[in-house]
Amino acid sequence: MNTGMDHTVKAFDDDLSELRGMISEMGGRSELALDQAMRALANHDLELAEKVVVSDKVIDELEAEVEKRIVQVMALRAPMADDLREMVAAMKIAGVVERIGDYAKNIAKRIPLMTDSRSIEAVSLLVSMADIAKEMVHDVLDAFAARDADVAVRVCERDQAVDDFYNSIFRTLVTFMMENPRNIGESAHLLFVAKNIERIGDHATNVAEMVYYAVTGDRLPDRERGENPTDEPVG
Amino acid sequence: MPDSISPTGTPNPKMTARNVSVYYGDKKAIDNVSIDVDRDNVTAFIGPSGCGKSTFLRTLNRMNDTIPSARVEGDIKLDGEDIYSSAMDVVQLRARVGMVFQKPNPFPKSIYDNVAYGPKIHGLAEGKVELDTIVERSLKRAGLWEEVKDRLTDSGTALSGGQQQRLCIARAIAVDPEVILMDEPCSALDPIATAKIEELIHELRGRYAIVIVTHNMQQAARVSQRTAFFHLGNLVEYGQTTDIFTNPRETRTKDYITGRYG
């Protein structure tokens, strides 16, 4: 897509690369937050969980900063074509990445409410699920930085795996709750964690669609989009 | 993919150009351009300086005839009539395909005479009353009537640049053309005057087929529905303005409109 040619106005290129850098930073921080939240969950590390909650503020501030810069670039540089699409995508991606950070924060906030749940089998499943979601976030932001539509498409395809994990965890936890009603509170928290991770996967897919649009100028064809997760009816 | 229009696929074109090449002496200024001009839309020609967009515009009403070394090959038709055929009278053609130029160029005559000149030489008005009507209607359509109605006998050159350009548009409208060609009509104007001209173009759309050449891509984006990108005498891309500016298909177009040209 990018012909590798620089803009005649070099400052425009500087603005763009700075923006990409900020988005990458947001992505890195969200990934880290998710990773730390999952480790805190797995190890019932309340200190780490607290750290995740606090660090989410940085992501929020970055998002505000990115938005401000995008508005400035639009006003001053009047971007066109792929530049314009990239600006619009960056604006939306920043919002989505901020949401991902929020989900990580949500997970971390639940940890103090739970007893040590390491014994529950579903937790290890959750960690694996979160790993996939994290990779999706990582890859899709790489795709944005590299303006690579193919990578974005592959990220979308992986959303199915996250959804499968979710369905599996859902069934496991429901079974677990039915086995012992005393586990219901614990399991409900874990279910919400699973739901949060599943949402992160969806958001990664959304970002992938935006990357695809920014790079190609076209909407991602429907068949390549991740299926909407369906909460299977209990029973 | 965006809804693409082929350069020559307009269902009911006002003007059609097929395999048009223009030479200045031995130099080829336009190379094999085929394009349709839609009758209900504003078509913008964009491209870097020297890309041939103005040259091509001037072939559409044979203004290039005045340059002795210019030579045009290919077919250009106005409603199916070949405008370069011997049956086409060039004077009538230029009345049917009017032109507005880069620099406002009112005649050094009164405002009234500027507008009345075309109808007079073509005998479009019978008597003073009808001529008055044409002048008033043209000035109204050009959005200039309210500003000049009390001083129609003042010299056209005494108006401000933007008013002069609108006077030139009124002068072109006065002969009731079918197509209006505009060659960078705002390049000498300030942003407010430019905005007024753009609004005027918007209002004239549909009544006349309008072709505008502009250096200002934002302007092309604002006023046109179709955009053609010329580069080195070639028509690189022609499409819906929204597509050209959000999702050009050709790399050269993209590099030009995103400011990477060159």
Next chain:
Amino acid sequence: MNSPDALDAAVDRTPTDWNAPDMQARIRRRYASERRFKYVGLSAVAASAAFLAFLLIVMIGNGIGGFTQTRIALPVDFETAPISVDPDLLRSGSGEAALANADFQGLVEYAATAAYGPGANQYFSDGAWVLVRRQIAANPDLLLGKTVFDLPAASDIDIANKSEGSAEAERAVKLLDSRHALSKSLNVAFLTGGDATDPALAGIWGALKGSLLTMLVTLVLAFPVGVLASLYLEEYAARNRLTDIIEVSINNLAAVPSIIFGLLALAVFINLFGMPTSSPLVGGVTLALMTMPVIVIAGRNAIKSVPPSIRDAALGVGASRVQVVFHHVLPLALPGILTGTIIGMARALGETAPLLLIGMRAFIADPPGGITDPSTVLPMQIFLWSDEVDKGFVEKTSAAIIVLLVVLLSMNAFAVYLRNRFEKRW
């Protein structure tokens, strides 16, 4: 693309010291050279103004006397005068023969001797008796008594009266003055008469009219031809070798010495076509040949300076080439064309050499009645008078120069007026 090193070097450059002594010296030199240029230009203007003022002052000083004339009162008593014309015969309208036969010259001589002593008839202009006869023809009743005629003085008396003359003439002036017989009046004969051998009677009108008729012929021929030629060359002619040759030829034609046009006119118009010699017609045609290239060159420049945007504008609303030319280009170029034309005409007005060859140097006493009558022109008249031995013609020559200059200045003033009147801004 600047390499980082180059950028650093630029940053490291020592800042320019704008107050350094050599910098200040450079500024002073610059101002000094500007002042020098201004003064040189000013002195050039002053020198040319001084030349012009010198010319005008000398000419006016010498020539202003030519417009006035000294007149001497001559009392005549027809009771005793040696002349017998019957006033009744004159009144009946059939006295022309009688007048022609009467000796008015003798009458003037007799009356002058009677009034101012012997030889006093020399005080009067040689043609004074003609005026007496004319007055009597107009009013026969003068014959019935004593009359005082106011007659032009001879040129030496005229000179002595206006300035310093010969001792003899000064004595005569003193004598006449003591009798209160001298008066000065506007020299009507000079402004209305033709050439004459007697400076007291010589007039400029013949030459002026000849000049005006010649100019008229020149204008009528050269202006339309010149304007049409320049329009064609600028607006229609293709740019090729032929037009280049035509352009060079026209430029050369404008530079051809005027005497050659005179030879051409003599050979072609007079010898071949048999046009009347010395006539304003031939003179005008000759001068038109000279003036036309000037008009073509001025016209082409004026047409070139009409902005192409006006042509585009007219073509853009569907005007034909002819309409573009006559509705827009010509009106806008007209002030320039007219200025060029008048400059060319002014040059033609002062032209002498070619007219020598077509016979306009002949002595012609009667103002021409039409363009085919023999005539002379102002510069030729000046040339002829400056050759005369009679001292009275010196003053006439300068007076004729003043007339020529006045005509030229009014033509130039007219050119300026036309330019201001028709010039339009775009």
